[in-house]
Amino acid sequence: MNAGKINFPVHFGDEENAIGPETVDATPTLGEMPAVITDRSDANYWIIPEADTYRITINMNNQTVKIVAAGAVVEADQVFLAGSAVGEQVEMTQTLENENVYAWRGELSSGSLYIPFTFEGEQKMAAVPMQNGNHDINDGQSSSFTQVTTNTAGASRYWTIPSSGVYRIVLNKEEKTVTIYSDKTDLQPKTISWNNTTLGINPYKTTIEKLYMYGTFNAFDHDPGAFTGYQDKFNLYPSLADPCVFVYKGDALPRSSQKDERGNVVQASVKFAVDNHNNNVYAFGSTADAKRNDHNGYITAKLGVEEKMVEGQSHNRYAYFIIPEGCNFVVVNVRNNTVLFDKK
Structure with missing residues (x-):
């Protein structure tokens, strides 16, 4: 009009x-x-x-x-990648940590790329660069996008993938931004070095691929054959948008009471460990004052409020969070050392 x-x-x-x-x-x-x-x-x-x-x-x-x-609001039930760099369209994944963020990682060829939206069964609009024509991907940098009809996108308005390789693509439909990472700029998982007393290796290098909850919250219940306190149903897994962000989303976490390492009954405590074969492992605990063989510390978390964490294999292993009631959603960022307990 x-x-x-x-x-x-x-x-x-x-x-x-x-x-x-x-x-x-x-x-x-x-x-x-x-x-x-x-x-x-x-x-x-x-x-x-x-x-x-x-x-x-x-x-x-x-x-x-x-x-x-057309470009003001993104209406999408599904988000896809399309263009000569893709071949047959592939669907992006809606991330657990943010319903407005979609991500994908995989092989692309050199060629054109645009991002169609499917809404109410129809694929009319697509995310494209802000200006007409074909554009550089701004490797690893967040860029604003606009929307045009899918036919226009495929014919004359798209990003150009410079060479074949593995790419990570992250789209935020609320902020209307897209970030395209090549293997040169891609976000990397966190690697740590610690004393693995189970294997008797010190230093032991680990790339963090999942996190395990540990504390009184589940009364130190455990899976068959697992070390006391560890249950896989409470694991946190990495986001496709960022390998340093780990997410639990499921049933409300239990808030059981049990004696802690000092023999005090504590309800709903939790920390995040990188290994589930022992409790003497590298962990992400709270900022509460704690000292090994002396006293534990506890921070009472609130729903929707981000908390700072302390990482390592020292006194921080005895510094816990108290899980807020009703929490069924946990996001841990091991790059920024933050945790969010929430209800979704």
């Missing part, structure tokens, strides 16, 4: 009415707007600020109108 005024004429029998806003010359919002049906000669208008492709939805039952520029 061009810039200007718009309402929606309604013909019924010999009546000439129109659907318009409640006020004169209304400015469209991104949401559903109240609408009224009046005589066409009296109907108000919405003001379209600039020429663009718009999606218009009229809901007669709710008496609302939605006028959204």
Whole structure:
């Protein structure tokens, strides 16, 4: 549509009415707007600020109108990768830690890349660079994207993958950004060095591939054959968007009570270990004051509040978090040493 005024004429029998806003010359919002049906000669208008492709939805039952520029809001049930760099379309994965973030990692060929959105069974729009034509991927840098029709994207507006290789692609549909990492800039998992007393190797190097919860929260229950306190159903696994972000999302975590290392009964304590064969392992604990063979420390976490962690194999192993009631979602960032307990 061009810039200007718009309402929606309604013909019924010999009546000439129109659907318009409640006020004169209304400015469209991104949401559903109240609408009224009046005589066409009296109907108000919405003001379209600039020429663009718009999606218009009229809901007669709710008496609302939605006028959204194609690039203003990302509407997507699924997100795909397409173009000559991909071949047959492949679906991106919605991340557990953020429902607005989609990620993918795998092999791409040199060639074009655009990102179609499937919404309500149709694939009309796609994420593309902000400017017309083909564009560099800005390797490893977050870039804003806009939306055009999928046909336009495939024909004339896309990113160019410079060479064949492994790429990680992360899209945030709320912030309307995309980051394309080549193997030169890709995010790397965290590698640590510690004293593995189980294997008798010191220093022992580990690339963190998962995290294990340990504490009184599960009454030190354990899987068959596993060390006391470790259950795989409470493991945290890396995000496809960032290998240093680990996520648990599932049933509400138990908040059992049990004696801690000092013989005190403590409810719902937890820390995050890199190995499940012993409790004397490299771990991520709280910032509470603690000292081995002297006293444990505890920080009471709150839902939705990010907490700092302390990593290592020293006194921090005796510094725990107290899990908030109802928590079924935990995000641990081992790059920034933060943890979020929440309810989703």
